[in-house]
Structure formats: structure tokens, C-alpha cells
Amino acid sequence: MTQNLDLVFAALADPTRRAILSMLLEDDMAVTDVAEPFDMSLTAISKHLNILSRAGLISQDRRGRVKWCKLEPDALKVASVWMQGFGQFEPVHLDAFERFLKAELPDA
Amino acid sequence: MTQNLDLVFAALADPTRRAILSMLLEDDMAVTDVAEPFDMSLTAISKHLNILSRAGLISQDRRGRVKWCKLEPDALKVASVWMQGFGQFEPVHLDAFERFLKAELPDA
DNA sequence: ACTATATTCAACCATATGGTTGAGTGATGA
């Protein structure tokens, strides 16, 4: 559990990896396409993707020679809930918060 | 900005530092008192506190020979907002979210 | 003045991180 938080937060601490996550928000992508906008070797991107994968933030599905990367936003929830223990984000009210979201974002 | 996210997420990636933040949730503490429950040198804790401080997650106020550490939960907000860009946490609805919190938690 | 307390500094260590290059594997398609 705490290990998972370690991995998630560590994964998010790198700007390249955060950028990758943002890209995957749009659509699933192949490793080569993920790498394209970065001024960095494919190997480096491959490593970043592994780190994101081990943290559970993405899943990778190899189809033929192409490995498709898919965002797994649920993995952020653990971190999000942890943070809600601080300041104005009270974990007690999570249920109410989710009801609120359902009402506000019916098709999200 | 992105630099700040780097520092905040990196600071949160260590279990000792997360534990320290949880402790400071209760009350402000002196460095020695923060260190007490950990099986680790005072120097190590001092370093952790510096990392938390540089990330803006705590402030340190030296009064005499004692340095008081204070939680700064607002620093988590940047990270929290960033995460809301994923999954069910839509940044667009932040204002509505804050109105919701004000209504649900009048004295938080 | 002296001693104890609170904290930091400096130097060091082992391991992790983020990057590189060059070679290797395996699927695709002409």
C-alpha cells in the first residue's frame, strides 16, 4: 500500500512522465509515437513507460510488434485519497464528493 | 510551475516524509520531536525536513534554538489540481468543487 | 562561565535515477 504510494508519487515526480500521461489522456499510443515529441532516445522513453507501468499508471498491451500504452487513471486515486487527508480535502467526505461528481458530470 | 510539481511529488514519494506530514497534521513540531519515532539519525530527519521545506509542504520557523515545523497543506493543492486532469477529477469543475466543499464543510 | 540541548555541517557510502549507445529480438510486409 505505502509501497504503491511510493511508486505512484515517484513516477509523477518526473516532467517527462507527467507529459506522457497527459498525452495518453487523449488516446492510447504506441511506444514510438509516445517517444516522438521528446528530444530523447527511444530507450529512455521505454524506461519511463516501464516506471509508469510498475506504478500502475499505465497498462501496456503488446499486439504484434506494437506495444500499446493505455492510461490507467484509477491508479491516481490512491494518491488522491491520501492527499485528501490534508487541508480542505477531507477523506470522510469522499462518498459525498463522489455523489457530487456523479451529479455534476453525468457522462464522464 | 512544473518544477514545483517535481519537488512536491518527489517529496511525497518517500514514506518517511509522508509520515512526517501526517504527524504535522496533528500539530506543529520541533525537529527533535519529529525525529523521535523514527529509527533514523537526527541528521537524516533534518534532510527530509529540508526536502519537504523546499517543496513548500512545510515551513520552518526558528525560535531560539528550536526550529518549529508547520504543515503547509496548500502546497498539495498544485499536485491535487494536476491530478484532477485525469479520470473523474475534471479541472473544469474545480470552482463547483470548492463551492461544494464550502457547503459540506462549513468549519474545516 | 560552563554545560546541556537543538540543530546543522562536512565528508563519506551504497544504491537509484535518468540518460546514452550499440547490439539483439521478433513481427511485418514487399
Added chain:
DNA sequence: TCATCACTCAACCATATGGTTGAATATAGT
């Protein structure tokens, strides 16, 4: 079949991280 494409592996490098110890600094109390 054979070249190409998508990706990974292995080895390496520089720097960062998380920890240690022993000495240093500075305030507080007697």
C-alpha cells in the same frame, strides 16, 4: 527471403538520494 520497423537488452556514465558518523554552531539554563 530479406530488409525494415517496433521495441528491448546490456553496459556504461554522471548525478541524485537516503543514509551514516563526528565535529561544529548557537541558544538556554544554572
